[in-house]
Amino acid sequence: xxxxSIAQGILDIIRDEAEKNSIERISAVRLxxxxxxAVEPSSLSFCFELITKGTLAEGARLEIETVPITGRCAQCGxxxxxxxxxxxxxxxxxxxxxxxxxxxxxxCEIETDD
Amino acid sequence: MxxxxxxxxxxxxxxxxxKNRKLFKEKGLFTINLMSSPGAxxxxxLENTVEALKDRLRMAVIEGDIQSSVDARRIxxxxxxxxxxxxxxxxxxxxxxxxxxxxxxxxxxxxxxIVENVGNLVCPAEFDIGENVKAMILSVTEGDDKPLKYPVxxxxxxxxxxxxxxxxxxxxxxxxxxxxxALKLNxxxxxxxxxxxxxxxxxxxxxxxxxQTKKK
Numbered sequence: 247x248x249x250x251s252i253a254q255g256i257l258d259i260i261r262d263e264a265e266k267n268s269i270e271r272i273s274a275v276r277l278x279x280x281x282x283x284a285v286e287p288s289s290l291s292f293c294f295e296l297i298t299k300g301t302l303a304e305g306a307r308l309e310i311e312t313v314p315i316t317g318r319c320a321q322c323g324x325x326x327x328x329x330x331x332x333x334x335x336x337x338x339x340x341x342x343x344x345x346x347x348x349x350x351x352x353x354c355e356i357e358t359d360d
Numbered sequence: 361m362x363x364x365x366x367x368x369x370x371x372x373x374x375x376x377x378x379k380n381r382k383l384f385k386e387k388g389l390f391t392i393n394l395m396s397s398p399g400a401x402x403x404x405x406l407e408n409t410v411e412a413l414k415d416r417l418r419m420a421v422i423e424g425d426i427q428s429s430v431d432a433r434r435i436x437x438x439x440x441x442x443x444x445x446x447x448x449x450x451x452x453x454x455x456x457x458x459x460x461x462x463x464x465x466x467x468x469x470x471x472x473x474i475v476e477n478v479g480n481l482v483c484p485a486e487f488d489i490g491e492n493v494k495a496m497i498l499s500v501t502e503g504d505d506k507p508l509k510y511p512v513x514x515x516x517x518x519x520x521x522x523x524x525x526x527x528x529x530x531x532x533x534x535x536x537x538x539x540x541x542a543l544k545l546n547x548x549x550x551x552x553x554x555x556x557x558x559x560x561x562x563x564x565x566x567x568x569x570x571x572q573t574k575k576k
Contacts, residue, residue, distance in 0.1 A: 247452075248451050248483040250475065251450070251454075252370070255369050255371075255373070258372065259369065259371070263365050263367070282515070283512065283513060284483060284485065284486050284488070284512045284513075311399045330511075331515070331545055332511075332544055332545070347513075351368065351369050352367060353367050354364065354366055355363065355364055356362070356453070357361070357362045357363070358363070
């Protein structure tokens, strides 16, 4: 439900970056979205399409790269991908896992056809 | 042409949250962002907390709801200042909404500020408002599978209050499942098992708040 305000945040950032780089039209926006965030990609895409109408990013592709949840076992140090946030260490079955990735949420690139 | 950007999408909110946090620190104020699903007992917990602590701590409450000022009136009746924010459909409070109402509070004469977020187990966890700690409530009637279904809030919260334990005999909820799953997600989470209706377990929560405000 908060995807609309997030889409607005994306539009504000890309407008700012477009101005800095003298870009008049944006054709694609790439972002990284960790699996351990409460953001729903399809809802975000829908809101982005809606909110960019009539702006420099109208019709731009929103490419969302999902970042998996990875962690390091506090017991044996093994690093691995967690299918869900409740996995035990596949090596030693350790329970305490320090999360390394999965909370990312940032724009990494914009593209223009100019 | 491609332009590399690397900017946090929530940066506007986070910048404002840092501003709020700095102000709270300057004023020596301890702030709690209280989150839960609708009906878990946030306002009842606050009524009890205000009643128990208002003579020892100078406190105020910010109430976040989609509509109505029912909650702010409930808290004000207990004798502390309560400010209502209506999000008009918005599913969470953000740092800007908090900043906008801070002018109505006498921050120099406060020890504790509790913000009751909009009832929602998903979105509020994503938005920093500048608080010192996030605390959440899960009531046993919601079921012991909630940490599995809504892991983000359990990961982000420093405190989990498991409420309505007086109703345990009437539910299939196994409180140990909640404890285990919450600790798995967040080994540092502090858990209080309470009943806001009977008052059971609330002393430990009050004691924890008093310890935190002393550190400020």
